Amino acid sequence: xxxxxxxxxxxxxxxxxxxxxxxxxxxxxxxxxxxxxxxxxxxxxxxxxxxxxxxxxxxxxxxxxxxxxxxxxxxxxxxxxxxxxxxxxxxxxxxxxxxxxxxxxxxxxxxxxxxxxxxxxxxxxxxxxxxxxxxxxxxxxxxxxxxxxxxxxxxxxxxxxxxxxxxxxxxxxxxxxxxxxxxxxxxxxxxxxxxxxxxxxxxxxxxxxxxxxxxxxxxxxxxxxxxxxxxxxxxxxxxxxxxxxxxxxxxxxxxxxxxxxxxxxxxxxxxxxxxxxxxxxxxxxxxxxxxxxxxxxxxxxxxxxxxxxxxxxxxxxxxxxxxxxxxxxxxxxxxxxxxxxxxxxxxxxxxxxxxxxxxxxxxxxxxxxxxxxxxxxxxxxxxxxxxxxxxxxxxxxxxxxxxxxxxxxxxxxxxxxxxxxxxxxxxxxxxxxxxxxxxxxxxxxxxxxxxxxxxxxxxxxxxxxxxxxxxxxxxxxxxxxxxxxxxxxxxxxxxxxxxxxxxxxxxxxxxxxxxxxxxxxxxxxxxxxxxxxxxxxxxxxxxxxxxxxxxxxxxxxxxxxxxxxxxxxxxxxxxxxxxxxxxxxxxxxxxxxxxxxxxxxxxxxxxxxxxxxxxxxxxxxxxxxxxxxxxxxxxxxxxxxxxxxxxxxxxxxxxxxxxxxxxxxxxxxxxxxxxxxxxxxxxxxxxxxxxxxxxxxxxxxxxxxxxxxxx
Amino acid sequence: xxxxxxxxxxxxxxxxxxxxxxxxxxxxxxxxxxxxxxxxxxxxxxxxxxxxxxxxxxxxxxxxxxxxxxxxxxxxxxxxxxxxxxxxxxxxxxxxxxxxxxxxxxxxxxxxxxxxxxxxxxxxxxxxxxxxxxxxxxxxxxxxxxxxxxxxxxxxxxxxxxxxxxxxxxxxxxxxxxxxxxx
Numbered sequence: 044x045x046x047x048x049x050x051x052x053x054x055x056x057x058x059x060x061x062x063x064x065x066x067x068x069x070x071x072x073x074x075x076x077x078x079x080x081x082x083x084x085x086x087x088x089x090x091x092x093x094x095x096x097x098x099x100x101x102x103x104x105x106x107x108x109x110x111x112x113x114x115x116x117x118x119x120x121x122x123x124x125x126x127x128x129x130x131x132x133x134x135x136x137x138x139x140x141x142x143x144x145x146x147x148x149x150x151x152x153x154x155x156x157x158x159x160x161x162x163x164x165x166x167x168x169x170x171x172x173x174x175x176x177x178x179x180x181x182x183x184x185x186x187x188x189x190x191x192x193x194x195x196x197x198x199x200x201x202x203x204x205x206x207x208x209x210x211x212x213x214x215x216x217x218x219x220x221x222x223x224x225x226x227x228x229x230x231x232x233x234x235x236x237x238x239x240x241x242x243x244x245x246x247x248x249x250x251x252x253x254x255x256x257x258x259x260x261x262x263x264x265x266x267x268x269x270x271x272x273x274x275x276x277x278x279x280x281x282x283x284x285x286x287x288x289x290x291x292x293x294x295x296x297x298x299x300x301x302x303x304x305x306x307x308x309x310x311x312x313x314x315x316x317x318x319x320x321x322x323x324x325x326x327x328x329x330x331x332x333x334x335x336x337x338x339x340x341x342x343x344x345x346x347x348x349x350x351x352x353x354x355x356x357x358x359x360x361x362x363x364x365x366x367x368x369x370x371x372x373x374x375x376x377x378x379x380x381x382x383x384x385x386x387x388x389x390x391x392x393x394x395x396x397x398x399x400x401x402x403x404x405x406x407x408x409x410x411x412x413x414x415x416x417x418x419x420x421x422x423x424x425x426x427x428x429x430x431x432x433x434x435x436x437x438x439x440x441x442x443x444x445x446x447x448x449x450x451x452x453x454x455x456x457x458x459x460x461x462x463x464x465x466x467x468x469x470x471x472x473x474x475x476x477x478x479x480x481x482x483x484x485x486x487x488x489x490x491x492x493x494x495x496x497x498x499x500x501x502x503x504x505x506x507x508x509x510x511x512x513x514x515x516x517x518x519x520x521x522x523x524x525x526x527x528x529x530x531x532x533x534x535x536x537x538x539x540x541x542x543x544x545x546x547x548x549x550x551x552x553x554x555x556x557x558x559x560x561x562x563x564x565x566x567x568x569x570x571x572x573x574x575x576x577x578x579x580x581x582x583x584x585x586x587x588x589x590x591x592x593x594x595x596x597x598x599x600x601x602x603x604x605x606x607x608x609x610x611x612x613x614x615x616x617x618x619x620x621x622x623x624x625x626x627x628x629x630x631x632x633x634x635x636x637x638x639x640x641x642x643x644x645x646x647x648x649x650x651x652x653x654x655x656x657x658x659x660x661x662x663x664x665x666x667x668x669x670x671x672x673x674x675x676x677x678x679x680x681x682x683x684x685x686x687x688x689x690x691x692x693x694x695x696x697x698x699x700x701x702x703x704x705x706x707x708x709x710x711x712x713x714x715x716x717x718x719x720x721x722x723x724x725x726x727x728x729x730x731x732x733x734x735x736x737x738x739x740x741x742x743x744x745x746x747x748x749x750x751x752x753x754x
Numbered sequence: 755x756x757x758x759x760x761x762x763x764x765x766x767x768x769x770x771x772x773x774x775x776x777x778x779x780x781x782x783x784x785x786x787x788x789x790x791x792x793x794x795x796x797x798x799x800x801x802x803x804x805x806x807x808x809x810x811x812x813x814x815x816x817x818x819x820x821x822x823x824x825x826x827x828x829x830x831x832x833x834x835x836x837x838x839x840x841x842x843x844x845x846x847x848x849x850x851x852x853x854x855x856x857x858x859x860x861x862x863x864x865x866x867x868x869x870x871x872x873x874x875x876x877x878x879x880x881x882x883x884x885x886x887x888x889x890x891x892x893x894x895x896x897x898x899x900x901x902x903x904x905x906x907x908x909x910x911x912x913x914x915x916x917x918x919x920x921x922x923x924x925x926x927x928x929x930x931x932x933x934x935x936x937x
C-alpha cells in the first residue's frame with residue numbers, strides 16, 4: 044500500500060509499504076481520502092515548539108474510507124495518511140451514504156471544535172469570535188453557525204485565509220464588536236492577546252488550538268480587571284463517552300447537509316503530497332487539502348442536496364415515483380398540501396414548456412413576464428411580490444397564479460424554474476432558497492449587491508449544478524442581434540486584433556425613478572441605498588456594457604481605474620461614472636451618467652487593426668479592406684431569446700449563455716471600479732474572476748488589494 | 755509595577771507593594787494583605803474608613819472566591835490575610851492535586867504554583883489582582899492541554915454572609931500612616 048512518510052524534518056515521500064496487520068478488535072479500512080491538518084502537520088513538519096516528533100514520522104490523523112468486508116463508509120481519526128489502515132473501534136464512525144467523505148474526514152477537528160464549544164458553554168444562538176483562520180478555525184466558525192450563532196467574527200493575523208469564509212453568511216472578518224465568547228484557534232503565542240482584545244468584559248476565552256510555543260505572555264491583569272475567564276480545551280481530556288456525545292451531533296449535521304468543508308478542501312492525488320506540504324509551509328492562503336487514495340464509492344444521491352446548509356428536507360421520492368411527477372404537477376394547484384420535491388430538479392418533459400415562477404413584479408418583472416409569455420419554451424405559472432397588488436396585476440395579465448409568499452411559490456411542484464427580478468440585496472436569499480427547492484434559477488442582473496454575496500450565490504449554484512440545476516443571470520444584450528453580429532465579426536477576424544473600446548451610457552432618470560422606478564408602480568427606496576443596491580449607475584446600468592465588452596473580447600480584465608461622483612438623489616450612490624479597463628492590450632473606456640439632459644442612451648464602439656464595429660446604438664462594420672458581410676441574425680426580442688436559450692440549457696444540460704462565473708466576473712469588475720474610485724488608484728482584479736478576498740473588495744493573490752501604480 | 759487601580763467593588767483600591775505600598779494618597783489609609791511578603795498587595799481607603807469595613811471587604815472577597823469554586827475543597831496559595839480567611843472557610847482537599855486552587859498573592863510565582871497544583875480540568879481562582887500586566891506562563895502545558903480554567907474574582911464589597919468569617923479571621927494589617935504627627 045502507499046503511505047506518506049517524513050523520513051527527516053522537511054522531507055516528504057510517498058512510499059510503498061506493507062499493509063498493516065489488524066490487532067484484536069481492529070477493522071481494516073481502505074482509505075478513500077485523508078485531510079491535511081495544516082496547523083498540527085505544519086508545526087510538526089517544521090519542528091516547532093510543542094510539536095516535536097521523532098523521525099521517520101507518519102503524519103496525519105484525519106481520514107475516511109470503506110470498511111473491508113461490507114464496504115460501508117466510515118470516518119477515521121488518529122490514522123496517518125495511507126491507503127489502508129487497521130483501526131480500533133473507538134476511532135471509527137459510520138458515515139451516511141450521501142455525505143461526502145472529505146466532510147466526514149475532518150471528524151477529529153470537529154471533535155476538537157465541539158469540545159471547545161462545550162467547555163466554553165456556548166449557547167445556541169450565541170455570537171462568538173474565532174481567532175485563527177486555519178482549518179480548525181473554519182470548522183469552528185461553521186459549527187457555531189450551524190448551532191445558530193447569528194454572527195461569527197473571524198480574527199486573523201492576515202487576511203490571506205479569509206477567502207475560505209466566503210460561503211459563511213454569518214462570518215465577518217476584521218474589526219467588530221467584542222463578544223462574550225472567544226475561541227483562540229490560532230496556534231500562536233500572540234493569539235491569546237488578540238483573543239483578550241476581542242472579548243467583552245465578563246466573557247470567556249477558550250484555548251483551542253495547540254499554541255506553537257511553550258511559554259506565552261498572558262495578560263493576566265487585563266483578564267482580572269475585565270473579569271474574563273480563560274479555559275483550556277484539549278481533547279486529551281475527553282473519554283470515550285465524551286467523544287461519543289460530541290461526535291453524534293456532528294454526524295447529524297453532516298447527514299442533514301448542514302455542515303461541509305468541501306468548498307475549501309480541494310482533493311489531490313495522494314502522489315501530490317510532497318508538493319502539498321511545500322504549499323503548507325510557504326503559502327499563507329493555504330487552508331486545507333485532501334489526499335485522494337481511492338475513488339469514492341458514493342451512494343447515488345437520494346437525499347436532499349442542500350446548497351444553503353439549512354435543515355434537511357424529507358428524502359426525495361424513489362426513482363419510479365419520479366416518472367409520475369409530470370402528471371402530479373398538472374394537478375398541482377389542487378394538491379398544494381402535497382409534500383414538495385426538494386433539492387434535485389425534476390426532469391421537464393419535452394411535450395410541455397418549462398414552467399416559471401416570477402419573483403418580483405415591479406417594472407423589470409413586468410418586462411420579464413412579457414418575455415416569459417412570448418417565449419416559446421416557457422410558461423409563467425406563478426408569481427409573487429411583497430406588494431400584493433403588483434403580483435395580482437401580473438397574475439391577471441398573464442394567467443399566472445399569485446402566491447402569497449416565496450415559500451408557497453417554491454413549494455409548487457408545477458414550478459420548474461424561477462426568474463428573480465427583485466432588489467439586488469435579495470438575490471442571494473431568494474436564489475439559494477430556490478436552489479434548495481430544486482428550481483432552476485434565472486436572476487436579473489447583477490448577480491448580487493456585492494461581491495461577497497455574489498460568491499456565495501456562485502458557490503450555491505455550483506453545488507446545485509452537480510444535481511443538474513441550471514443557474515444563469517439575465518443580461519438581455521447578450522441575445523441582442525447587434526451583440527451577436529459583433530461577436531461573429533470579432534471571432535471571424537473581421538476587425539483584426541482588437542485594440543480599443545469606447546462606450547457610453549447616458550440617461551436622464553427622473554427624480555421619481557429612485558423612489559418608485561420609471562413607472563411609479565412600485566414605491567421603494569432600495570435604489571437609493573448602497574447597502575441594498577450595491578451602488579448607483581455603475582451597478583444598475585453600466586454593468587450591461589461591462590458584460591458586453593467582456594463577452595466580446597473573451598478575456599478577463601487585468602486592471603481597472605474609475606472615478607465617480609455622487610448622485611444628487613442620494614450621496615451614497617454614484618451618478619457619473621468613468622471606468623477604464625485594460626484587457627491585455629485592449630483598453631476599454633466607459634462613461635456613464637444618470638442625469639444627462641437630452642441623453643442619447645447607449646453607444647459602444649470596438650476597433651482593431653483591421654476594422655471598427657459600431658455595436659450600439661446600431662450595428663455597423665467598417666473595415667480597411669472590403670470584406671463580405673456576415674449573415675444577419677433575425678431580430679428577436681433579446682429578453683425572449685434569452686429565456687428560450689435558458690430553457691434550452693435546462694433541457695440539454697448545456698451551459699447557459701451567461702454562466703454564474705460570467706456574472707461573478709462582472710460583479711468583480713464593478714467592485715474593482717468602486718474600489719478604484721474610492722482609493723484613487725488602479726486596481727488589479729484576480730485573473731480567474733474568483734477573488735481571494737473575504738469582503739467585497741478584490742484581492743491580489745496575497746489576499747490584499749494589488750493597487751497598481753498609475754501611468 | 756504600575757500605579758494603584760480601582761478594580762471591582764468595595765471602597766478601597768488596589769496598591770502594589772514592593773517593600774512598601776506605592777501610590778497611596780496622604781489622606782488615605784493603607785491595609786496590607788501579607789506584611790511579611792517583600793512583594794505583595796494592599797488596598798488604600800479614605801482616611802477614617804472603619805477597620806471593620808476593611809476586614810469586611812477582605813472576608814467578602816474570600817467568600818466570593820469560595821462561591822466561585824462552588825464550595826468545593828480547594829487549596830489556597832498565599833500567606834496573607836485573604837489566604838488566612840479562605841483557610842478558615844474552605845474544605846481542605848484530600849487530593850494533592852485538587853480540583854480547585856485559589857491564588858491570593860497576585861504574583862506570577864503564585865499563579866504558576868496554582869497552575870502546577872490544580873488537577874487537570876480544574877479551576878484556578880485569581881482572588882487577588884495580578885501585580886504585573888502580563889505573566890509568562892506555560893499556557894500549552896498548564897492551561898490548554900490540562901484543560902484548566904482561570905477564573906478571576908473581583909474584589910467584593912462587604913457582604914453580610916461573610917460577617918462571621920470577618921469576625922473569626924485575621925484581618926489585613928494597617929500600614930503605618932505617612933500622615934504628619936501634627937494632624
